[in-house]
Every structure is written in C-alpha cells, then in structure tokens.
Amino acid sequence: MSEISRADVEHLAALAHIAMTDAELEKMTSELGVIVNSVKQVQEAAGADVPATSHPLPLTNVFRDDTVGHVFTAEESLANAPDAEGSRFKVPAILDEE
Amino acid sequence: MTATVTEPQPLTFDQALESYEPVLGFEVHVELNTVTKMFSSAPNAFGDEPNTNVNEVCLGLPGTLPVVNGKAVESAIKLGLALNCQIAPYCRFARKQYFYPDLPKNWQTSQYDEPIAFDGFIDVELDDGEIFRVEIERAHMEEDAGKLTHAGASGRIQGADYSLVDYNRTGVPLIEIVTKPITGAGERAPELARAYVSAIRDVVKALDISEAKMERGNVRCDANVSLMPKGASEFGTRSETKNVNSMRAVEHAVHYEIRRHAGVLAAGGSIVQETRHWQETTRTTSSGRPKSEADDYRYFPEPDLVPITVTEEWVETLRAELPEPPAERRRRLRETWGYSDAEFRDVIAAGLLDAIEGTVKQGASPAVARKWWMGEISRLANARDLDPAGLGVQPATIVELNGLIEAGKINDKIARQVLEHHVDGEGTPAEIVAARRLEVVSDDGALSAAVEKAMAENPDVVEKVKGGKLKAIGALIGPVMKETRGQADAGKVRQIVLEKLGVEG
Numbered sequence: 065m066s067e068i069s070r071a072d073v074e075h076l077a078a079l080a081h082i083a084m085t086d087a088e089l090e091k092m093t094s095e096l097g098v099i100v101n102s103v104k105q106v107q108e109a110a111g112a113d114v115p116a117t118s119h120p121l122p123l124t125n126v127f128r129d130d131t132v133g134h135v136f137t138a139e140e141s142l143a144n145a146p147d148a149e150g151s152r153f154k155v156p157a158i159l160d161e162e
Numbered sequence: 163m164t165a166t167v168t169e170p171q172p173l174t175f176d177q178a179l180e181s182y183e184p185v186l187g188f189e190v191h192v193e194l195n196t197v198t199k200m201f202s203s204a205p206n207a208f209g210d211e212p213n214t215n216v217n218e219v220c221l222g223l224p225g226t227l228p229v230v231n232g233k234a235v236e237s238a239i240k241l242g243l244a245l246n247c248q249i250a251p252y253c254r255f256a257r258k259q260y261f262y263p264d265l266p267k268n269w270q271t272s273q274y275d276e277p278i279a280f281d282g283f284i285d286v287e288l289d290d291g292e293i294f295r296v297e298i299e300r301a302h303m304e305e306d307a308g309k310l311t312h313a314g315a316s317g318r319i320q321g322a323d324y325s326l327v328d329y330n331r332t333g334v335p336l337i338e339i340v341t342k343p344i345t346g347a348g349e350r351a352p353e354l355a356r357a358y359v360s361a362i363r364d365v366v367k368a369l370d371i372s373e374a375k376m377e378r379g380n381v382r383c384d385a386n387v388s389l390m391p392k393g394a395s396e397f398g399t400r401s402e403t404k405n406v407n408s409m410r411a412v413e414h415a416v417h418y419e420i421r422r423h424a425g426v427l428a429a430g431g432s433i434v435q436e437t438r439h440w441q442e443t444t445r446t447t448s449s450g451r452p453k454s455e456a457d458d459y460r461y462f463p464e465p466d467l468v469p470i471t472v473t474e475e476w477v478e479t480l481r482a483e484l485p486e487p488p489a490e491r492r493r494r495l496r497e498t499w500g501y502s503d504a505e506f507r508d509v510i511a512a513g514l515l516d517a518i519e520g521t522v523k524q525g526a527s528p529a530v531a532r533k534w535w536m537g538e539i540s541r542l543a544n545a546r547d548l549d550p551a552g553l554g555v556q557p558a559t560i561v562e563l564n565g566l567i568e569a570g571k572i573n574d575k576i577a578r579q580v581l582e583h584h585v586d587g588e589g590t591p592a593e594i595v596a597a598r599r600l601e602v603v604s605d606d607g608a609l610s611a612a613v614e615k616a617m618a619e620n621p622d623v624v625e626k627v628k629g630g631k632l633k634a635i636g637a638l639i640g641p642v643m644k645e646t647r648g649q650a651d652a653g654k655v656r657q658i659v660l661e662k663l664g665v666e667g
Contacts, residue, residue: 079458080261080268118254118463124471127232130196133203134217141213141221141329149313151212152326155263157312 068096170429178424184351186344187386192337192372194237199333200305201228212328220333222267234335237371238303239480242279244365245298249477253278255464264307274461277302286361297342306334356413359383364488387419399433406440415440499528520557534560538578563591576600602649613658616641
C-alpha cells in the first residue's frame with residue numbers, strides 16, 4: 065500500500081510550478097510510492113534506542129571563521145543563466161506570489 | 163489576486179477601540195553585520211554591482227555545501243540573551259521550501275521547531291515613560307533572499323513582463339524575532355508597535371550585531387493585527403502587513419489595520435487571513451496573497467549542516483560580553499546628566515547619546531557637552547548634510563576646545579570658528595589657534611592701545627559713558643574687536659574703559 069496518493073503529487077507539482085499530464089501523474093505516483101516504501105525498511109532496522117537523526121556523522125558545531133573568501137565576477141555568476149540583463153539574472157515574471 | 167473585494171469603510175480609530183481590543187504580533191528580521199554570509203565566505207556587503215558578492219554556495223550550484231558562520235551564531239546567542247531568552251542547548255537548521263527566484267536553491271535555510279533562542283521578553287518604553295513588557299516567542303537564525311526588480315510598465319509584480327535578480331543579498335545572516343501575541347495595549351497599540359521596533363533596533367545597535375538601518379532593510383518588520391470584541395478572550399483572524407520599513411510606518415500600519423478590521427467586523431463581515439502590503443503614499447494597506455494554499459513549506463532538518471550545541475560555559479562567556487541594556491543606560495544617563503526630559507529626548511533624536519557620553523567621560527561637564535553637540539556641531543553637520551555624529555568631531559576635541567575657553571585663551575565666538583576649521587581638517591584646536599594667531603589679546607599694552615584709539619574715534623560715546631550711561635560701552639567694544647581681529651575679551655575691554663575714564667562699573 066503506497067503512502068503517496070495522486071493528490072499528493074498534484075499538490076507538490078503545483079507548489080513547484082510543474083505542469084504534469086495525467087500519464088505523468090500516474091507514473092510519478094506509483095514510482096514515488098515504491099521509493100517511500102523502500103526507504104521505510106530502515107524503520108525495521110532501527111530499534112527504539114536509536115534516536116532519529118538528520119545527519120549521518122555524530123558531529124556538532126562545524127563553524128567557519130568570519131573571513132572573506134573568493135567571489136565570482138558578474139560574468140561568472142551569470143555563466144549558467146538561461147537569460148540575463150545587465151549584471152542580473154532575467155527570469156519570467158511570477159504572479160500570485162507577492 | 164486580482165479579485166476585487168469591496169470592503170466596508172474603515173471605522174475611525176476611536177470607534178474601533180470602543181468595541182474591540184487589538185491583539186498585535188511582530189516578526190522582525192535583523193540583518194547581521196558579519197563580514198561574510200551565513201553559510202558562505204562571500205562578503206556581506208551592500209550596494210555593490212549585482213551578482214559580484216556571490217560564490218557557488220550563494221548561487222546554490224550543485225555539489226556545493228554550506229558551512230555555518232560562527233560569528234553569526236554568537237550574534238544570535240547574544241541577541242537571545244539581550245531579549246531575556248532561553249538559549250537552546252541543541253538546535254538545528256531546517257529547509258523551508260518554496261519556489262520563487264529570490265533564492266536559487268528552492269529553499270531557504272532557516273530554523274523551524276528548534277530555534278536557537280526562545281521564551282524571552284523585552285521591556286518597551288512608551289513615549290510617556292510607561293513600560294510595556296512584550297513577550298518573545300523565539301529568535302531564530304536564517305538567511306536573507308536575493309533582490310528582485312520587476313521590469314514592466316508598473317514596476318510592480320502585477321503586469322510585469324519579467325523580473326531581474328541580484329543575489330548579492332542572498333545568504334546574508336538574518337535573525338528573525340517573533341513575539342507572542344500582545345494583548346492589553348488598547349489605544350496605545352500603534353504607539354507600542356513603533357516603540358517595540360525602536361527598542362529592538364536599540365538592542366541590536368548596542369550589541370553591535372547589525373547596522374540597524376531600517377531604510378536599508380537591515381531591520382524589517384512584519385506586523386500582525388487582529389481584533390477581538392472587548393471582554394472576549396479568543397483571538398480574531400489576523401492580517402500580516404509585510405516589510406514595513408520605518409518606525410513611523412509601523413505605527414501607521416497598525417493604526418490603519420485596527421480601523422480596517424473594525425470596519426469589516428462591524429459590518430458583519432469576517433477578516434481574511436492574508437498578507438497585506440503597506441502603501442506609504444495613502445497610509446493604507448492593500449491585499450496580498452491569502453495565507454492558505456502557499457504556506458506548505460514542508461520543513462525538514464537540513465542534512466547539509468550539522469547540529470549546533472551551546473554549552474552553559476559558552477552562554478556565560480557571551481553573557482559577560484553583553485553591554486548595558488539600552489533602556490537602562492538611557493535612564494542612568496538622564497539621571498546623571500540632569501537634563502530636562504525635552505533636552506534628553508532631543509539628544510536621543512539627534513543620535514548623540516554616545517558622543518555626549520564620550521565627551522563627558524573625557525572630562526567635560528554634561529552641560530558643556532550638550533551645548534557643543536546640540537549647538538555648533540549640529541549646525542555644522544546640518545550645513546554639510548551630515549549626521550552630527552558623522553562629522554568626525556571627537557569627544558577629546560570638544561574637551562580641548564572647552565579647555566582653551568576656560569583658560570581664557572579664546573572666547574566662545576573664536577571657539578566656534580576654531581571648530582569649523584577643525585572640521586575642515588586644519589588640525590587640533592590648539593594647533594589652529596596657534597597657526598591662525600587666534601589667541602585672545604590679553605596683553606594689556608596692545609589692548610589698552612586699541613581702547614584708546616576707539617575712544618579717540620568716538621568722543622560722543624566717551625561722553626555718554628562719563629555721564630553714567632554704561633551701556634554705551636558696547637559701542638566701543640565693536641571697534642576694539644575690529645582692531646584686535648575679534649580676539650579681545652569683551653569683559654576686559656569694558657574694565658579698561660571704566661578704568662581709563664575713572665567711572666565706577
């Protein structure tokens with residue numbers, strides 16, 4: 065039994081501004097279900113004495129000194145930009161957000 | 163959101179307060195003044211060419227990893243302590259996911275259910291000195307987003323053809339301070355809103371963790387307002403007015419939202435939970451997006467960053483570095499200096515508390531320090547379109563200048579000229595007096611000669627003085643000053659005239 069419903073995928077696609085066809089939604093629902101179920105197996109291995117973690121290594125407080133490192137030029141920053149104007153990235157106007 | 167909803171007219175503020183009790187809440191974002199960003203070593207700097215203060219981490223390029231700026235964590239702990247918060251012994255960053263081009267990663271690295279500081283308060287001083295305690299829910303660390311410029315006819319997002327993005331601000335360290343719901347302010351709610359933001363700004367300035375310039379967006383306020391019928395205890399639906407960027411605007415926005423909510427509620431309508439935009443020109447708010455659908459950020463702990471643990475020892479080390487709280491410092495200085503309330507308010511408004519305190523510490527009396535900073539220095543700064551504190555005059559200079567007056571070497575008028583020459587870069591007051599030969603002529607011979615010349619040229623005045631009209635001496639002082647290039651001591655001139663004419667003073 066999959067934990068991912070078609071409605072979940074539709075909702076996520078809408079949040080991410082991704083248009084999906086019916087066929088894509090079906091395929092994605094079933095594939096995501098398989099992935100979630102696979103990952104879920106971890107729960108069987110972890111006993112009650114193993115706390116949940118967000119990081120594989122038992123590290124804390126990895127900090128950086130507050131000193132300046134390298135930066136890009138505007139040209140370098142924009143090297144991968146689909147579109148640019150002046151020194152800035154040019155993106156489609158996104159409505160309904162502001 | 164193009165749907166036009168005709169809202170009922172807002173009530174007057176007094177009408178609103180007759181029936182309803184306002185409930186406030188604030189989210190204040192403070193940009194830290196660290197040299198580098200929150201998670202990358204790119205510089206945290208304002209006003210440079212777009213996309214030149216960025217590196218691969220700021221641009222969210224694949225395969226890059228963030229590393230936390232230790233100084234920013236210290237600033238967050240210090241701010242938490244200054245706001246009387248608990249400091250979390252263990253906390254993590256979280257991903258707040260949303261799809262908008264102001265952040266190239268498609269998430270903002272923030273903190274969610276594990277803020278670094280929580281459960282605090284700040285005592286806010288209202289205009290009449292009354293103290294209102296505002297409880298703090300939490301203060302958490304996060305990163306700022308880039309700056310979008312909407313290109314198109316209107317310059318606003320509605321009707322824009324495209325947007326241009328500058329990621330220089332992306333990743334600048336932010337601390338977001340969230341209050342608990344504030345009740346009981348009543349008609350003073352708008353005033354409290356302004357005073358609260360002002361108090362937060364004072365605290366971050368005193369801690370020296372932010373430039374704290376609201377006009378530059380270093381301190382930004384989202385103001386939540388809801389109303390409940392008087393006597394009720396259940397909160398109404400709130401609106402959130404975003405990015406109100408001056409203290410005056412925060413006050414006006416809260417004032418307007420109270421009136422607007424009351425208008426809707428009194429007409430039997432209900433408030434839509436939504437963001438609102440502050441319109442400075444009309445002093446009103448306009449509808450933004452509704453809260454419902456978009457607030458699905460799917461937070462989860464940031465896997466690219468390790469947790470932060472804060473030991474008691476670390477907390478106590480930082481606590482020992484905290485400055486005197488700004489409100490306490492103001493009370494102490496007002497009492498020590500003996501200024502009137504009005505005088506003290508003017509000093510605060512002029513931003514000269516530090517300068518005057520420094521001058522007093524160097525040995526000037528509070529009255530002398532105030533006279534110079536609020537008087538001549540402010541005048542010179544004003545003429546140059548600068549802040550008095552930004553003119554470059556040091557407290558030690560004022561003390562030296564005043565010392566020259568007290569020693570009788572220069573008079574007040576010359577001292578003001580010396581100060582102007584000093585501001586123009588001519589050196590210390592003593593150097594300027596020596597170089598420009600400004601020392602008061604106290605040499606009796608030279609002064610005596612100047613007085614005699616003046617008397618010889620003004621026999622009528624001399625007659626008047628002889629006849630007992632001592633005020634007429636003023637007419638002799640002018641010519642003597644001219645003869646000595648302004649360097650004579652007026653009191654001394656008067657004394658010499660009286661002596662020469664044998665008149666009793």
